[in-house]
Amino acid sequence: MLGATLSRWTMSYFAAALVCLVAGLILTASGFGYPSTAIEAPESLVVIHLFAIGWLGLLFAGSLLQFVPVLVSRPLEMPHLSLPVLLLTITGLGLLLAGFLGLAGILPLWSWVLPLGGAVLALAFAGLLWMVTRTLATARPMPLPAKFVALGCAALVGVAASGLLLTLPLSGLTANQYLVGLLLEAAPSHAYLGLVGWMTITAIGVSYRLLTMFLLSPERPRMTSRAVGWLMAVGLAMVAFGTVLAGAGTSPTATIYVATAFGGIAVLIYGLDVHLIFRERKRKSAEMNVLASLAAVAMLIACFALFGASTMSDLPIDLARPAAYLFVFGWLTGLGLGQLYKIVAFMTWLECYGPVLGRAAVPRVQELVNERRSSTWFLLYFGATVAATVALIADTPAMFRWLALAQLAAVCALAFEFTQARRLAIVPQAVRLPKGAIHPRLFLPSFKGSSQ
Amino acid sequence: MLDPLEQQDITEKARQQLSTIIDPEIGRSIVEMGLIYLVEIDFEGNVSIIMTTTTKGCPAAGFLTEAVKACLACVPGVRNVDVTLTYEPVWRPEMMEA
Numbered sequence: 049m050l051g052a053t054l055s056r057w058t059m060s061y062f063a064a065a066l067v068c069l070v071a072g073l074i075l076t077a078s079g080f081g082y083p084s085t086a087i088e089a090p091e092s093l094v095v096i097h098l099f100a101i102g103w104l105g106l107l108f109a110g111s112l113l114q115f116v117p118v119l120v121s122r123p124l125e126m127p128h129l130s131l132p133v134l135l136l137t138i139t140g141l142g143l144l145l146a147g148f149l150g151l152a153g154i155l156p157l158w159s160w161v162l163p164l165g166g167a168v169l170a171l172a173f174a175g176l177l178w179m180v181t182r183t184l185a186t187a188r189p190m191p192l193p194a195k196f197v198a199l200g201c202a203a204l205v206g207v208a209a210s211g212l213l214l215t216l217p218l219s220g221l222t223a224n225q226y227l228v229g230l231l232l233e234a235a236p237s238h239a240y241l242g243l244v245g246w247m248t249i250t251a252i253g254v255s256y257r258l259l260t261m262f263l264l265s266p267e268r269p270r271m272t273s274r275a276v277g278w279l280m281a282v283g284l285a286m287v288a289f290g291t292v293l294a295g296a297g298t299s300p301t302a303t304i305y306v307a308t309a310f311g312g313i314a315v316l317i318y319g320l321d322v323h324l325i326f327r328e329r330k331r332k333s334a335e336m337n338v339l340a341s342l343a344a345v346a347m348l349i350a351c352f353a354l355f356g357a358s359t360m361s362d363l364p365i366d367l368a369r370p371a372a373y374l375f376v377f378g379w380l381t382g383l384g385l386g387q388l389y390k391i392v393a394f395m396t397w398l399e400c401y402g403p404v405l406g407r408a409a410v411p412r413v414q415e416l417v418n419e420r421r422s423s424t425w426f427l428l429y430f431g432a433t434v435a436a437t438v439a440l441i442a443d444t445p446a447m448f449r450w451l452a453l454a455q456l457a458a459v460c461a462l463a464f465e466f467t468q469a470r471r472l473a474i475v476p477q478a479v480r481l482p483k484g485a486i487h488p489r490l491f492l493p494s495f496k497g498s499s500q
Numbered sequence: 501m502l503d504p505l506e507q508q509d510i511t512e513k514a515r516q517q518l519s520t521i522i523d524p525e526i527g528r529s530i531v532e533m534g535l536i537y538l539v540e541i542d543f544e545g546n547v548s549i550i551m552t553t554t555t556k557g558c559p560a561a562g563f564l565t566e567a568v569k570a571c572l573a574c575v576p577g578v579r580n581v582d583v584t585l586t587y588e589p590v591w592r593p594e595m596m597e598a
Binding site: 053054114117118119120121122257260261262264265266267330331394395397398401402403405406407410412413414 | 520521522524525526527554555556557558559560562563564566567568569570571592593594596
């Protein structure tokens with residue numbers, strides 16, 4: 049049969065990701081890590097990796113397992129690796145965080161913990177890449193969104209490899225001159241490879257398909273979309289080159305600046321593409337997931353404007369870190385929460401009502417969610433994120449912590465909405481559980497049926 | 501053996517029955533959405549359906565084809581139902597009924 053299947057473990061990835069997001073926001077609101085401590089301090093590294101790997105990494109991995117098959121109209125290859133990859137990611141992240149906590153003097157310091165965590169994470173990402181790239185390889189010709197995902201995979205190799213290498217000198221296991229040089233210079237490149245290279249390029253590619261799918265907009269090959277891919281690829285190559293040179297003591301700052309300029313042009317063109325997709329839509333009412341995505345794209349463009357402004361050396365304020373903050377929470381997290389809102393309901397519908405479609409009356413996907421209530425939480429989230437970015441620019445850490453608390457409240461409320469969708473709590477009673485339908489489990493897979 | 505009038509009658513009933521299946525995302529019937537490309541019945545009551553989904557690789561595709569089979573199986577006069585999923589031509593939003 050042509051087509052994709054339901055990814056069996058994706059909901060578990062999402063649940064683990066949300067736990068990490070909530071944990072990270074609790075730490076931030078309580079004054080642990082950046083901006084209460086320096087961004088390179090071990091406490092900050094705990095929080096940063098909890099967000100980057102725990103929240104965003106698991107969110108993207110779980111989404112890829114579900115949507116790469118949709119992009120190429122083929123079932124996922126090696127789906128039985130999904131659970132080991134999830135467990136390895138959680139284990140690797142736990143070890144990495146334990147290593148950082150050791151450096152902070154909060155846990156006993158064992159020098160082998162950080163490299164072991166890096167190695168376990170590299171193994172987890174290798175498993176993910178194996179599933180994704182083998183599935184992509186079955187598509188001939190490869191559609192444009194899939195090419196973006198393939199480019200993102202190349203960046204994931206870079207971020208996993210650089211991350212593993214960074215753990216060696218950081219843990220004190222080696223004083224190798226090249227690796228120490230890498231530690232001193234390559235952290236921004238490592239972050240670029242992960243947040244821009246892997247996640248942003250993948251999100252842009254997948255959004256070309258999902259936005260047209262959910263808005264009933266024509267999916268047409270555009271020169272502009274290809275230009276976005278090429279600009280991102282050139283930027284990525286430059287940062288990878290800069291990372292390699294960083295070990296030899298050459299600062300990669302110039303390559304990051306140039307790559308950011310390329311990225312800035314790319315996101316402007318991407319914004320134009322999103323505008324065209326939205327304008328040509330057949331479905332006139334835009335749902336919450338689309339509105340949240342549009343807000344996230346606006347923040348992405350704002351991030352690059354802030355990054356651009358931060359390169360002006362005579363500015364009395366720090367704009368680069370607030371821009372990075374807005375990038376993680378306005379763009380990636382905003383987009384992630386917006387898409388989760390739709391994906392959780394959509395997958396729950398497929399799992400529960402798909403098998404009885406045509407045999408019984410079933411609700412629409414939209415009837416699994418409470419759009420009005422959720423819009424309040426999204427408004428709170430995006431408002432708090434923008435205000436928190438301003439608080440960082442204004443260097444008012446106390447205000448920032450209150451705003452992080454508001455973000456935490458919004459995320460907890462949204463997580464509650466997701467569980468309501470999983471529990472079918474909002475579905476009208478008459479169609480809630482038709483004969484033959486199986487109530488889905490909260491975040492573990494149902495072991496019946498044909499889903500992978 | 502079905503005569504042409506009976507074939508036409510069953511085809512009409514089949515279309516009506518298919519109208520009860522909704523596209524889960526849009527909430528409109530798959531007939532209104534233009535997802536059913538062909539409904540054909542032979543003189544023995546075997547129905548052939550050619551249909552599509554709004555997106556190639558749609559995770560709901562398998563459920564939609566199974567739903568079409570299950571829903572047509574209860575139409576009087578229908579013996580077997582054969583459903584073919586195609587993306588030639590690719591579905592476009594203009595194919596929806598106004």
